[in-house]
Amino acid sequence: MKRILIACLLWLPLAAHAALNVFACEPEWGALAREIGGSSVKVYTATTALQDPHRIEARPSLIAQMRRADLVVCSGADLEVGWLPLLLREAGNARVQPGRPGYFEATRFVTLLEKPATLDRAQGDVHAAGNPHIHTDPRNIARVGAALAARLAEVDPGSTAAYQAQWQAFSARWNEAIAGWQTRAAPLKNLPVVVQHKSFSYLLAWLGMVEVATLEPKPGVEPSVAHLGRIAAQLQATPARAVLRAAYHSPRPADWLSQRSGIPALALPYTVGGNARAGDLFGLFDDTLDQLLKAAP
């Protein structure tokens, strides 16, 4: 007991100078926080690219991490509605409660697409605020990054200069990269594609691609064989060039349709860590574009 007490006492002053603990709900925000925070932050990413951010459980390990967090960076717009509120309640961490500076929702800093006109679960698991998968448009990452840099400085004023410098450096590289991607992506304009879930709406809007069908009959509802059959028939009339799914989606529906219609099924990384090349935010879009360009005429 005495030893534990001494250990606690020794640990306390260390904690005061320790790096800022950032709890990122999704890998893209974890990667962004690392770019901006550098060595001033210690980032814990709650989910991986192979996990569906809608369907995470409030595991004990997540509660423990939430307890230690100084800043929570999540998508918001109800993407984490099943587990984030529970983590916030169970962890007893006042710093990161909604409304406090330690609580950061990325979707608050961009304009959301696909706001449902009516809210009815007959339409599936609709997100009332709009589509929360904003990070598939790199310009949104820049918008969120600017806000996140400011928020990091607010939560941890001691490292303001570092955050600003790292944000400026990242922002410059990022804008350059966006210009490069936009040039490369020119052949993708008006490319018709099928998506599994509405995970890529912002990507498609950015590149001017056209979504002709969705494998999920309703958001969050498993693709059924009947629905896939209808899409296969629809593609006879209005052909698409690719079927897009995120790394965490089951490959079966997309592969089935791919075999049936002869168009390639692409497993896009969707977020950082989605495949070997998507090791960071730059790699994420490099790989996404490379895969899409292969499907372009």
Add this chain to the structure above:
Amino acid sequence: MFRVTLLAAALTAAFPAYAQSDLDALRAELKEMKTAYEARIQALEARLQKTEVQTADTAVRAAPVPEASAPARISFNPDISLILQGRYAHLDDIDERHISGFLPAGHAHGTPRGFSLDHTELVLSASVDPYFRGYFNLALVDEEVEIEEAWFQTTSLGHGVTVKGGRFLSGLGYQNEQHPHAWDFADNSLMYRALFGEAYGNDGVQLKWVAPTALFMEFGAEAGRGANFPGTDRNKNGAGSATVFGHLGGDVGTSHSWRAGLSYLHAKASDRDGEIEDLNDEHAETLFSGTSKTWVADVVWKWAPDGNAHERNFKFAAEYFRRAERGSLECEDNTADGGACDGTEDAYRSRQSGYYAQGVYQFMPRWRTGYRYDRLNPGTVDFGANSAFLPVTDHKPTRHSLMLDYSPSEFSRLRLQYSKDQSMASVSENQWFVQYIHSLGAHGAHRF
């Protein structure tokens, strides 16, 4: 166009002499116009492109959309949800269902045969203010409304501390905090039925602390009225029951996660009512006064490939309890009905235990199957002088349950269950359940 051509042709025919030169002039004019327009269109296109590039540029470089104009969280305030549950039960005709060797825990709703409606639950919850959150759960059955939970919880104490007050389900064990719609089987485990009837709820306060460590460590203590089984309602100041619990948990790799815990409940009973069959097979009423101490150990382990539970996942849960009761028991005089009891009150001691273990496997999206094994040990029961009137059994109640459920979406579930129930001595019953659980309104929480 056709008309113009026709007109031109007609004019040409009418004025053959002037036609050729006029047409040449017209052609020249048209050509001039065409080049002029082409130049203008090109200029416009160039301007448009320039603006587009600029917009994209400013969009990226400009400050993000200010938070003030961001979409407000569109949600019910408070969050409201309604749980619809019902079932079809194929059961034997058994008069008084009980668990052999165990005093009945609280009032049971019985298990109707055929079609029936389970509890309909109405849940409201919201932040009260920046400091508190409120939660309310109402269970509705015919001619009965029960406030299952109504509590506030602090949100701003920090340091891992939360205080809950009001009526709430105790944090002991694993299954206790789950409402019936969240159970993995159509009916309660024998262990919880024997311990609490359904689950242990209390009017009181709960203090909980989560340690600031990577390993999940949670410790809690509760004090409350203790009106529910195994305690009784009382007309006294102070607390009638106390609970302490601790949980540890964590992940092993990305695919495995676990939680384990130990809980202790201390409750006081005064004239706690129980109904059993005496040695003359007559209905007898017992009144217990004394203390009841319950230990519960629980463990949960979950697996999902890469932590993605969408396709396949497995959950194992097991809980074990020991309960010791000590005090006095009175068996009310039922000699008038031919019973054995004569109203004697004497010392009573019991030490009982039991467990359940269950595994639930989702083998493809939407479909899960599960098996649960229940086993109780009536242990030692000493009725004192009442041993002359009341039976002591060494039958160990067991039950095997097999279920299959299908969830069209996160908000609906249909379940088929078969149980081989041997919870009553000399009865081996085949039970079939078909159950539906629908949840309307606010999105439910994904508890571990």
